[in-house]
Amino acid sequence: MTNTKMSNNDASRLTGRSRKWLYVASSRFILISIGVFSIWWGIYTFPVFWRDSRLDHAADNILEGETFKRETLQSLLADVDSAERVWVRPEVLRSAAIIRLRLAEQGTSVKRAKPSGPVIDQLAASIQRSLSAAPADPFLWLALFWAKTMTDNWGKQDFAYLRMSYLVGPHEGWVAVLRNYIVISHFSELPPDLANAAVTEFKDLVASAYYEPAVKILAGPGWPIHDLLLHRLMDAPEEARNRFARSADQLGYDIDIPGVKRPEPRPWR
Secondary structure, three states: OHHHHHHHHHHHHHHHHHHHHHHHHHHHHHHHHHHHHHHHHHHHHHHHHHHHHHHHHHHHHHHOOOOOOHHHHHOOHHHHHHHHHOOOOHHHHHHHHHHHHHHHHHHHHHHOOOOOHHHHHHHHHHHHHHHHHOOOOHHHHHHHHHHHHOOOOOOHHHHHHHHHHHHHOOOOHHHHHHHHHHHHHOHHHOOHHHHHHHHHHHHHHHHOOOHHHHHHHHHOOOHHHHHHHHHHHHHOOHHHHHHHHHHHHHOOOOOOOOOOOOOOOOOOO
């Protein structure tokens, strides 16, 4: 009877040790697996993170006005293509579209001509890919409109992209400056709602203290309709109109601003 009890106790102790050993072995296996997976994940994803970081950095600098050599941007195209072939963060798709946009813009400034069809097609596809992931981007809707105007078959249907830019970003200053310049360049082709939006936006730029950009818009693409633009400035605050007039004077433009008394000409000017 005693031997039987001892045997049962020994069996219980062995079973407990087995369970403990199994628990320890399982824990070690799980920890080792996690470690191996972490190392593999780091090796696999590091090139992706490095690629994304390069694209984001370049796009941010482009938007801040930094100048890039065309060769530098073209060296990023392999990363752009790689990012656009797989699912990535919406921010990376946006960066890819901005890099393609700058390359297309450089093509127009260097050759004084429209970019080639394939370049515009790739740009439009890149922008649309980015907008499908993050549609509330007024800058990219504007860029898509610009890209369409670079083709020979753009038409009234493409104004929908411009409307979207106004819809999702009606008062974003840096976007409004770019948008107003582009929109007023096409003023004679605009439908009434967008024509009114463009003139109102010009007034808002002045009211929001974007004096120098507004002067350049007025003296550039806006000059054929300068009477209309200046008349709308009557809705801007008096102080804004005065500052706008001083900015025009400092930039060398002789413009009569409604409601602003011009200084007497000086003999040494």
